[in-house]
Amino acid sequence: MENEFAKVMSERTNEELIKIVTVERGSYNPTAIEAADAEVEKRNIDTSEFEKIREKATAEKEQKEKVDSNVVGSGIRFVNFLIDFIVWLVLAFIISFIIGLFVQPTDQGMISLIGYILIFGTFIAYYAVMEIKFQKTVGKFVTKTKVVKMNGEKPTDGDIITRTFCRLIPFDRLSFLFVKNGIHDFLSKTKVVKDNVE
Structure with missing residues (x-):
């Protein structure tokens, strides 16, 4: 047989x-x-x-x-999220305040469009720039964690861009309640680990 x-x-x-x-x-x-x-x-x-x-x-x-x-758990990921959310809101507020000093749109549609661009632009820029440059966001600096590829190597710029845009998927934030690696980790083939990993 x-x-x-x-x-x-x-x-x-x-x-x-x-x-x-x-x-x-x-x-x-x-x-x-x-x-x-x-x-x-x-x-x-x-x-x-x-x-x-x-x-x-x-x-x-x-x-x-x-x-x-060395993959970190949901608790640390939640702390990272809270810190980064606050930092992002502060950044968006500061940038919108500065733009508001120079641009005074009168059209309600234009105000809404600028608002959406600012919200998404600062969100994408914050995560992409921080993780490309440092493998960390402010939240990850505080919790001493960083982003790595599945094998522990530094992610490419493309990996981080994918990771950042995947954060916009609805319910991505909730995925950490069920698995260690959320949707944006899974799709970008990255993990968040303790900073001491070589």
Whole structure:
């Protein structure tokens, strides 16, 4: 009788197979491991590659575990949100006050449009600039946390921009009540961790 995992393992790359039969062996069903071992033998994969890939996979796994163990909980995320919300409101107020000194629109529609632009503009600018430049917002400075990619590396500017715009998704703030990583973390493939993580 053919192993039920034979087809699945035949579709894996050499590197994936090596990871399965070495570093990730404990995460798989014994029948799946048998199929992976058989596929490695069938392909006659050079065992000298095993050690390099195993070392790389082990290092990646350790780094991921280190990052995961330092992910902050909902309480700290809520404190970050409150602090950042206050800072953002103060910024929006100051900027609108300054603009109000120079621009006196008489049309109610124009006042509303300027108001919306200010609200969204300061929101996007605050989060994007702070997290691109420092990996932190004011709230994260206070709680000694920072934004990282899933593997612990510094996020790219694109990651932060995605993260910032995803904050505008309705109910994003509530997602932290149910999971450690909210919607904007999930979609931008980022996490908030304690600042001591390398």
